[in-house]
Amino acid sequence: MLSCYVKRVKSALKRSFEVEETDSSTHPSPLSRRNTNPLRSSTSSTSSQRSYDLSSRNSDYSSSRSSPSESSNPRSPKAGMSRIELSGGRNPDTASSRRTEMSIEVSSKQIDNSPSPGIARFGLKRPEVSLSNRSTPLDKLSMTRIPEPPQRRAESTSPIISPVEGASRRPEMPVFRQPEGLVPSSAVENNNHHLPPAPRPEVIPSYSSSAMSEAVAPDAMVSPAVGVPYGEKAGGPVLDFSYVGIDAILEQMRRKAMKQGFELNIMVVGQSGLGKSTLMNTLFKSKVSRKSVLATAQEKIPKTIEIKSISHDIEEKGVRMKLTVIDTPGFGDQINNENCWQPIMKFINDQYEAYLQEEININRKKRIPDSRVHCCIYFIPPTGHCLRPLDVEFMRRLSKVVNIVPVIAKADTLTLEERDFFKKKIREELRANGIDVYPQKEFDEDAEDRMINEKIREMIPFAVVGSDQEYQVNGRRLLGRKTKWGTIEVENIAHCEFAYLRDLLIRTHMQNIKDITSSIHYEMYRVRRLNENNTVVAHANGIPEHHLSAHEM
Amino acid sequence: MTTNIRYKSRIPVKTEDSAEEKQYVGFATLPNQVHRKSVKKGFDFTLMVAGESGMGKSTLVNSLFLTDLYKDRKLLNAEERINQTVEIIKHTVDIEEKGVKLKLTIVDTPGFGDAVNNNECWKPITDYIDQQFEQYFRDESGLNRKNIQDNRVHCCLYFIPPFGHGLRPVDVEFMKALHEKVNIIPLIAKADCLTPNEIKKLKDRIREEIDKFGIKVYQFPECDSDEDEEFKQLDKELKECTPFAVIGSNTVVEARGQRVRGRLYPWGIVEVENQSHCDFVKLRNMLIRSHMHDLKDVTCDVHYENYRAQCIQEMTSKLAQDNRMESPIPILPLSTPDAETEKLIKMKDEEQGVVGLSRA
Numbered sequence: 001m002l003s004c005y006v007k008r009v010k011s012a013l014k015r016s017f018e019v020e021e022t023d024s025s026t027h028p029s030p031l032s033r034r035n036t037n038p039l040r041s042s043t044s045s046t047s048s049q050r051s052y053d054l055s056s057r058n059s060d061y062s063s064s065r066s067s068p069s070e071s072s073n074p075r076s077p078k079a080g081m082s083r084i085e086l087s088g089g090r091n092p093d094t095a096s097s098r099r100t101e102m103s104i105e106v107s108s109k110q111i112d113n114s115p116s117p118g119i120a121r122f123g124l125k126r127p128e129v130s131l132s133n134r135s136t137p138l139d140k141l142s143m144t145r146i147p148e149p150p151q152r153r154a155e156s157t158s159p160i161i162s163p164v165e166g167a168s169r170r171p172e173m174p175v176f177r178q179p180e181g182l183v184p185s186s187a188v189e190n191n192n193h194h195l196p197p198a199p200r201p202e203v204i205p206s207y208s209s210s211a212m213s214e215a216v217a218p219d220a221m222v223s224p225a226v227g228v229p230y231g232e233k234a235g236g237p238v239l240d241f242s243y244v245g246i247d248a249i250l251e252q253m254r255r256k257a258m259k260q261g262f263e264l265n266i267m268v269v270g271q272s273g274l275g276k277s278t279l280m281n282t283l284f285k286s287k288v289s290r291k292s293v294l295a296t297a298q299e300k301i302p303k304t305i306e307i308k309s310i311s312h313d314i315e316e317k318g319v320r321m322k323l324t325v326i327d328t329p330g331f332g333d334q335i336n337n338e339n340c341w342q343p344i345m346k347f348i349n350d351q352y353e354a355y356l357q358e359e360i361n362i363n364r365k366k367r368i369p370d371s372r373v374h375c376c377i378y379f380i381p382p383t384g385h386c387l388r389p390l391d392v393e394f395m396r397r398l399s400k401v402v403n404i405v406p407v408i409a410k411a412d413t414l415t416l417e418e419r420d421f422f423k424k425k426i427r428e429e430l431r432a433n434g435i436d437v438y439p440q441k442e443f444d445e446d447a448e449d450r451m452i453n454e455k456i457r458e459m460i461p462f463a464v465v466g467s468d469q470e471y472q473v474n475g476r477r478l479l480g481r482k483t484k485w486g487t488i489e490v491e492n493i494a495h496c497e498f499a500y501l502r503d504l505l506i507r508t509h510m511q512n513i514k515d516i517t518s519s520i521h522y523e524m525y526r527v528r529r530l531n532e533n534n535t536v537v538a539h540a541n542g543i544p545e546h547h548l549s550a551h552e553m
Numbered sequence: 554m555t556t557n558i559r560y561k562s563r564i565p566v567k568t569e570d571s572a573e574e575k576q577y578v579g580f581a582t583l584p585n586q587v588h589r590k591s592v593k594k595g596f597d598f599t600l601m602v603a604g605e606s607g608m609g610k611s612t613l614v615n616s617l618f619l620t621d622l623y624k625d626r627k628l629l630n631a632e633e634r635i636n637q638t639v640e641i642i643k644h645t646v647d648i649e650e651k652g653v654k655l656k657l658t659i660v661d662t663p664g665f666g667d668a669v670n671n672n673e674c675w676k677p678i679t680d681y682i683d684q685q686f687e688q689y690f691r692d693e694s695g696l697n698r699k700n701i702q703d704n705r706v707h708c709c710l711y712f713i714p715p716f717g718h719g720l721r722p723v724d725v726e727f728m729k730a731l732h733e734k735v736n737i738i739p740l741i742a743k744a745d746c747l748t749p750n751e752i753k754k755l756k757d758r759i760r761e762e763i764d765k766f767g768i769k770v771y772q773f774p775e776c777d778s779d780e781d782e783e784f785k786q787l788d789k790e791l792k793e794c795t796p797f798a799v800i801g802s803n804t805v806v807e808a809r810g811q812r813v814r815g816r817l818y819p820w821g822i823v824e825v826e827n828q829s830h831c832d833f834v835k836l837r838n839m840l841i842r843s844h845m846h847d848l849k850d851v852t853c854d855v856h857y858e859n860y861r862a863q864c865i866q867e868m869t870s871k872l873a874q875d876n877r878m879e880s881p882i883p884i885l886p887l888s889t890p891d892a893e894t895e896k897l898i899k900m901k902d903e904e905q906g907v908v909g910l911s912r913a
Contacts, residue, residue, distance in 0.1 A: 273717035335723045336670045381716055382746070383607020390669050410716055413746035415816050483748050484829050486821020494819050 261320035263370045264510065265351075267402070268325065269344065269394070270379025271332040274409035279377075279466035280325050282479060282490060283502055287468075288312045288325050305330040305343045326373060332390055341394045348373050348402050352525040359526075374517045375438070375505065376402045379409040380461060384418045386425045395435045401521055403438040403513055405505070406430075411463035411496050412481065412488050419463050426461055437461075439509070443516055456504060462497040465490055595654035597703060598845060599685075601735065602659065603678060603727070604712025605666040608742040613710075613801035614659055616814060616825055617837055620646055639664040639677040660706060666723055675727045682706050682734045686860040707852045708771070708840070709735045712742040713796065719758040720766075728768045734856055736771035736848050738840075739763070744798035744831050745816060745823045752798045759796050770795075773839075774847055791839060797832035800825055 268276040280288050288310065311324040326347070331340055351372045358368045376398060380391055398404055406426070408414070414422060430437060437460060439453040467490050470477045479490040490498050505513070602610040642661045647654065660681070665674055685704045692701045709731060713724055720728075728737055739759065744752060763770060773792055802825045806815045814825045825833050840848075 271716065272721075273714075275716075333717075333721060335674075335726060336672050338670045381607070381714070382743075383605070385607045388606075388667060393669060410746045412818070412820075413715075413743050415818055481748055483745070483821070485745075485823050486818065488818075488820045 258319060260367070261322060262510075263322045263324070264514070265324040265326065265371060265374050266505075267328065267344075267348075267373045267376040268379070269328050269331055269376060270409060271381060272329060274379040274381060275466045276327065276377075276379055276409075278468055279379075279407075279409075279464060279498075281468045282466040282498065283505065284312075284314060284323060286312070286314060288314075288323060302330040303334075305340055307343060307347045324371070337390055340390075341397055345397065345401065348376075348398075349525065352401075352522055353529070355522065356526055356529060370518075372517055372522060373402050375513050376404050378404055378406045380406055380426065382408050382410055382413050382422070382463075384414055384422050386422075387429045392429065392433055392435070395430070395437065396433055399435050399437055401525070403440075403516055403521070404435075405438050405501075406461035407501060408461050408463040410465065412465045414463065423459075423461060423463070438513065438516075440516070443520060459497065459500060462501040462504075464498045464501055465496040466498065592653050595656060596845075597656040597658070598849070599658040599660060599704060599706050599708075600840075601662070601678075601682075601706045601709040602712070603662045603665055603709060604742060605714060606663065608712040608714060609799075609801050610661070610710075610712055610742075612803050613712075613740075613742075613799055613833075615803055616801040616833065617840065618646075618648060618657060620648065639674050641677060641681045658704070665727075671723055674723070675730045678727075679730055679734060682731070683860070686734075686857055687864070689857065690861055690864060705852055705857060706735050707845075708848045709737050711737055711739045713739055713759065715741050715743050715747050715755065715798070719755070720762045725762070725766050725768070728763075728770070729766065732769040733859060736851055736856070737768075738771050738836075739796040740836065741796055741798040743800065745800045747798070756794075756796060756798065771848070771851070773844065791835060794832055794835055797836045797839075799833045799836055800831040801833070 266280070268280060270276055306329055308327045308329065309324055310327070311322060313320065313322050315321070328344055331344070334340070355368060355370065355372055358365060378391070378395060378398075380387065395404055395406065408419070408422065408426075411419060436442070439456055441453075441457070444450040444453050465481065465488055467479045467481050467488075469479065469481075471480045471482050471487055472478075473480065473487055473489060478492075481488045481490075489495050493499050600614075602614060604610055640663055642663060644659045644661065646657050646659075648657055649655070662678055665678070668674065682705075685706060689701065689703060689705055692698065711724070711728060713720065728739070731737055741747075741752070741755060741759070747755065773788065800816065800823055802814045802816050802823075804814070804816070805812050806817045806822055807813075808815055808822045808824055813827075816823045816825075824830050828834050
């Protein structure tokens with residue numbers, strides 16, 4: 001009996017994965033994100049409604065979990081992990097099949113749950129709650145819409161699960177429900193929701209009242225879908241006897257990552273007045289820039305370059321991120337700008353050094369705090385002609401130690417033809433000078449990567465316009481700039497390429513950026529350093545020299 | 554010019570009033586005669602444009618004078634610019650409108666502010682201006698003064714980038730180096746990237762900083778008290794609007810049913826000649842229609858005279874240094890030494906200038 005339940009669970013799991021696969025294929029590439037609104041996806045995983053963007057690219061799995069009967073439902077491809085709910089089946093369901101899931105889930109749920117009460121970033125009590133009352137800065141625009149409908153839907157469909165629903169914001173998962181894509185990545189939203197064909201009396205959200213109500217809720221909802229224990233659902237799951245369940249590791253990884261949270265360190269470099277702080281605020285939809293934080297931020301040009309680092313903890317759909325924005329006021333503003341890149345290079349190398357020291361320590365911390373600069377956004381003034389010598393010098397030097405993403409600042413001063421011409425000129429000059437900006441050609445891993453990255457490479461540098469003010473356009477409130485001749489909408493790709501930049505940095509390539517920093521730039525630094533102090537380090541750590549060299553890339 | 558118009562109305566008409574005719578001498582027609590003569594002779598005007606590359610200087614000049622002075626321009630890329638020094642390039646064009654001829658010279662300064670190290674990047678510009686003054690000085694003191702070519706720079710349009718929060722160090726240094734040699738008119742370039750609020754803030758900021766650093770930009774002359782109200786109002790508006798936020802365009806687009814000079818964006822069309830979009834019209838009116846002559850006057854009366862006085866003083870002090878008789882009339886070298894030697898002499902004079910001045 002148990003075994004057959006297990007089998008059913010496994011098959012449900014497998015199916016959910018399968019379904020997701022198809023969904024992922026329909027998942028739009030990051031470059032066509034226009035219609036997707038990643039923030040809207042709701043995670044249904046019990047692992048506390050957190051959507052975890054497993055892969056940095058668009059190979060996210062949709063969070064849908066469809067029951068076999070629902071396999072035809074298109075699901076939002078994104079939320080790879082949301083599937084967890086489904087498979088996780090952490091519901092406290094009483095359904096027999098569910099029971100097995102439940103047992104699995106419960107434990108994991110408890111683990112997952114623990115951080116959620118503790119999460120109170122930006123005044124948010126719990127991610128789920130925040131979703132509905134939109135307190136998270138991240139969810140500002142897009143999120144508000146999403147939570148409502150799913151909830152309602154959930155409620156309407158299964159009165160039994162009502163307690164659960166109340167708790168969960170994101171009804172997802174059950175196959176029947178509309179699983180929304182996971183938050184990150186361009187989720188395709190909303191798949192159809194189908195109500196479970198039959199009521200599921202077994203589904204008794206006993207756990208719903210637990211702390212993780214939402215976690216529970218999804219489970220409750222999921223369970224019916226998954227379990228189909230008594231074949232009430234139309235077309236019961238097909239048992240798959242060859243399914244092992246290795247892919248459940250993804251779920252575990254996801255859970256762990258959600259617990260740990262992420263770190264991202266972005267550096268902004270450019271002359272004063274190019275809109276760096278505004279762009280940061282626009283990217284993360286909250287006041288994360290130096291100007292917003294430092295009350296005494298005057299606009300005086302400092303005599304030397306300073307490096308100012310400001311950290312924020314932001315949260316979205318249960319995913320926690322420690323975002324650090326490193327600002328460099330004074331860069332390029334003086335009359336004599338020679339060697340103005342040196343303080344910046346020194347800072348970057350210092351971060352690598354700090355990490356290295358932690359790494360070669362004998363008693364290492366379990367999780368080394370990562371303060372390495374993952375990405376450096378370089379602001380090019382929109383002259384419309386070509387790069388300036390200062391730009392070339394800076395980028396040439398820094399592209400070797402950090403990922404550089406060049407952007408054309410204040411692009412609302414260029415017409416479309418001028419923009420294209422300028423971009424072409426810039427790309428030529430970058431090529432001519434051998435400057436490899438992110439995404440670097442040499443780090444493409446396979447053909448798929450190359451294809452996606454080629455598309456991006458054809459578009460860099462992105463022409464961006466930033467704004468933190470909202471205006472009314474066509475009845476909608478949008479971020480933009482209002483001038484006498486029109487209103488420039490920041491998120492409208494016909495106006496500027498901010499949306500592409502945001503997708504690249506946050507929704508699709510964030511993890512990739514971090515990987516390249518840690519596995520390539522950092523390793524290069526490490527090799528160099530260790531070669532310098534080969535003997536010293538080896539002796540200090542009691543490691544024989546030949547071992548050290550074995551660790552080289 | 555308003556003056557002309559006003560005087561025109563007073564052209565004596567052969568009236569039947571003989572009594573009045575007896576009182577009337579007739580020199581009120583002098584302005585007309587001057588007017589006629591100058592029209593025949595033609596005017597000349599030298600305008601210098603300075604600012605970083607990519608600020609839209611050439612586009613603005615083309616828009617102002619409705620010409621295409623920069624047809625065959627070749628723009629250098631970043632690599633070629635690294636070691637480039639500031640050049641001075643002159644473009645001359647003859648424009649005629651309603652019988653009035655204007656010989657317009659545009660002095661361009663490519664390379665200004667582009668390098669990584671911009672120390673003293675204004676030096677070639679100040680040297681050029683001094684050279685022109687010196688040339689005129691020499692001509693004026695020479696024996697044959699019939700056809701003096703006036704190449705002195707009458708006005709310098711300085712383009713301030715709109716991206717900053719005010720004046721940058723290089724802007725301040727440039728203007729301080731030039732404000733006593735030429736009329737500086739600061740402009741905010743590429744003003745279409747600013748919203749009206751931002752423009753206002755930036756203008757206030759720049760005005761403050763100009764005061765703070767003691768930069769003497771070109772001031773519009775005060776209105777005479779007998780000017781009419783409308784003129785005074787316009788003048789007041791003009792003064793409050795500085796520095797002008799300008800947008801230039803080489804293309805003609807269709808807007809509101811007419812063809813206008815403008816820039817076409819996905820979100821709207823910027824019209825260069827629309828007063829609510831930018832201050833281009835004000836600048837053009839000021840520069841060409843109302844204050845061109847005043848700019849020339851200030852150059853002749855103030856800047857050139859300053860230069861001349863300084864030059865003479867240096868020469869006198871040099872003579873005094875050499876223990877020669879102090880002659881009231883400056884002794885000009887009859888031969889014309891080449892520019893290099895002249896410069897060396899001047900530099901030496903400057904070094905000893907302080908001592909000389911205290912004695913003189």
